[in-house]
Amino acid sequence: MVEIARVPVLNDNYVWLIHDEASGETAAIDPAVGQPVLDAAAARGWRITQIWNTHWHPDHIGGNAEIKAATGCKITAPAAEAGKIPTLERAVSEGDKVSLGGIEAEVFEVPAHTAGHIAYHLPSEKVVFVGDTLFAMGCGKLFEGTAEQMYGNMKRLEALPADTKVYCAHEYTLANARFAITVEPDNQDLQRRFAEVVAAREAGEATVPTDIGLERATNPFMRASSIAELAERRAAKDSFRG
Structure with missing residues (x-):
């Protein structure tokens, strides 16, 4: 256990x-x-x-x-x-x-936020520790890498089972949700999640871990259809003040 x-x-x-x-x-x-x-x-x-x-x-x-x-x-x-x-x-x-x-974690190289960033995936536990690569409705800033690398990271993590729990390293969810809703204002899954996150934060509750299924449905970076679209969304998020 x-x-x-x-x-x-x-x-x-x-x-x-x-x-x-x-x-x-x-x-x-x-x-x-x-x-x-x-x-x-x-x-x-x-x-x-x-x-x-x-x-x-x-x-x-x-x-x-x-x-x-x-x-x-x-x-x-x-x-x-x-x-x-x-x-x-x-x-x-x-x-x-x-x-x-007796628990084994596999190392994933997920560069972009930093050049050597890694994640630890525990398939037997359906858990992945992602540091600052994937956040709830967000992704890490591209400090030492490229949008191409981050796009590859999103696709790799997206391919994990939907019920894989994602443990990221920051409570950024509300800020990420405020940006995400501007990207996909008609996304009903995102609208519901936004309301849930607002309520949780007002109650002083944490919003992570998240899971891969939720991110597939509501994360604008995981949902980006191309490297160029992810790059555009990352640049917009970097200057977002909502």
């Missing part, structure tokens, strides 16, 4: 703890900070044995050193960004496998 816990930190980051009950192992995904993540694990009686990083940005690796010092955990991160993640111990690339007890 696997349990996943959300740890909200900083302004809008989510760190995820995934716990394998059979082995007692716990991995922290993209720990932006140290102590709040350690505290969240301790409150559940879990000990962090691994860290999985999706990319090098400080709000995804900032807690690595502190958590390692406290627990002796092993840190896995993208090989293409090894020079930017000094705490890294195991560098992984496309197709590599990462294990948490």
